[in-house]
Amino acid sequence: MNRQFDFLMPSVNFFGPGVIAKIGDRAKMLNMHKPLIVTTEGLSKIDNGPVKQTTAALEKAGVDYVVFTGVEPNPKIRNVQAGKKMYQDENCDSIITVGGGSAHDCGKGIGIVLTNGDDISKLAGIETLDNPLPPLMAVNTTAGTGSELTRHAVITNEKTHLKFVVVSWRNIPLVSFNDPMLMLDIPQDITAATGCDAFVQAIEPYVSVDHNPITDSQCKEAIQLIQTALPEVVANGHNVEARTKMVEAEMLAGMAFNNANLGYVHAMAHQLGGQYDAPHGVCCALLLTTVEEYNLIACPERFAELAKVMGYDTTGLTLYEAAQKSIDGMREMCKLVGIPASIKEIGAKPEDFxxxxxxxxxxxxxFSNPRKGTVEDVVKLYQKAYDGIY
Structure with missing residues (x-):
């Protein structure tokens, strides 16, 4: 590789059991006097859960706060606006997100409209933000989206059902916290869905046109960790070692796609999630094998390498036979952890394709997908996923 590339991630990332206790001191270091904690109502009610542990650490450090619990799955513009209002009414000066991708995206969205204009839909695109967000920290509670590390803010327009992405280096939290002990009680279906999202986010950057040697190594390690840890943690959510491995994998995949970008799986999954308000990780998993089988001819050598990463012996196989083995591995993982067999099962309708x-x-x-398709091509991919992925 003989080109320039940049590499973006939060300046500080705390990882490991118990690191949530450090958030109060870190808030003081950032001169956070009254952060808005952005989370879901469900998380806020859990005794000694992620929100309670966050607020306890802030109280111990003498940091005031206010809690906004208006985050919905696939966060909506109305959530962003409600959060902005509370931030202003309570005279907050910073933001702490606590949750999975929905909380982090909503918190980023609140920061965006506070400093870059009230209509967030007009800011969709890449590097559209002129002004920095308020100081932002992210406490992650799922091994999935990687949003606590990334420059992506994914918001849904509830009127049009269209998901859009605001991609900017200004969205990257200053500090992230990944404490696997906060994830032990995540339900099995959410564990599977978020874990598959991390799996997709390790695969798409590897075949992206924007991949680089650093992201390649992160993707390979993340895939290998997920292959062993995700089935284990779906089977037993209190397996601390497996939860820790999934957090490692999620962080690696998040850093990889933050810099090498994604592809048609996510581009298409955003439409499913926006149109039918379906879980993002499930949407990604339902499209993974269909899209990557389509992509295979664009870079078969990359897929053949993935097959080896997944543990397949490709000795004696042709390039395309070896590449196909990686698709087999993707399909096996999705089926193993209980992903549905068709996008029909999440409400998809052919008339919307x-x-x-x-x-x-x-x-x-x-734009970073390795194969360039037409509207007709993508319609066929949706139809194939509708007919069934197994």
Whole structure:
């Protein structure tokens, strides 16, 4: 490789059991006097859960706070606006997100509209932000989206059902916290969905046109960790070692796609999630094998390498036979952890496919996909996923 590339991630990342206790001192170091804690109502009610542990650490450090519990799955513009209002009404000066991707994206969205204009939908795209967000820290509670590390803020317009992405280095939290002990009680279905999201986010950057040697190594390590840890943690959520491995994998995948970008899986999954309010990780998993089988001819050598990473012996196989083995591995993982067999099961309707295909090709993730398709191509991919992935 003989080109320049940059590499973006938070300046400080705390990892490991118990690191949430450090958040109060870190808030003081950042001169946070009254952060808005952005989370879900469910997380806020858990005794000694992630929110309670966060607020306890802030109280111990003498940092005041206010809690906003208005985050919905696939966060909506209305959530962002409600959070902005509380931030202003309570005279907050910073933001702490506590949760999975929805909380982090919503918190980023609140920061965006506070400093870059009230209509966040007009800021969709890449590097559209002129002004920095308020100081932002992220406490992560799922081994999935990687949003606590990334420059992506994914928001849903509840009126049009369209998901859009604001991609900017200004969205990257100053500090991230990944404490696997906060994740032990995540339900099995959410563990599987978020884990598959991390799996997709380790695969798409590897075949992205923007991959680089650093992201390649991160993707390989993340895939290998997920292959062993995800089935184990779906089987037993209190397996601390497996939870820790999944957090390692999620962080590696997040750093990789933050810099090498994604592809059609995410571009298309955003349409499914926006249109049918379906879980993001499930949408990604349902599209993974269909899209990557389509992509295979664009870079078969990359897929053949993935097959080896996944543990397949490709000795004596042709390049395309070896590449196909990686698709087999993707399909096996999704089936193993209980991903549905068709996008039909999350409410997808064939009459929506053309509209979703057009929007997918406009999504910021589409441009780094290794194979360039048409609206008709993407419609066929949706239809294939509708017919069944197993």
């Amino acid at each position: 053309e509209m979703m295909a057009k929007n997918a090709l406009k999504d910021g993730n589409a």
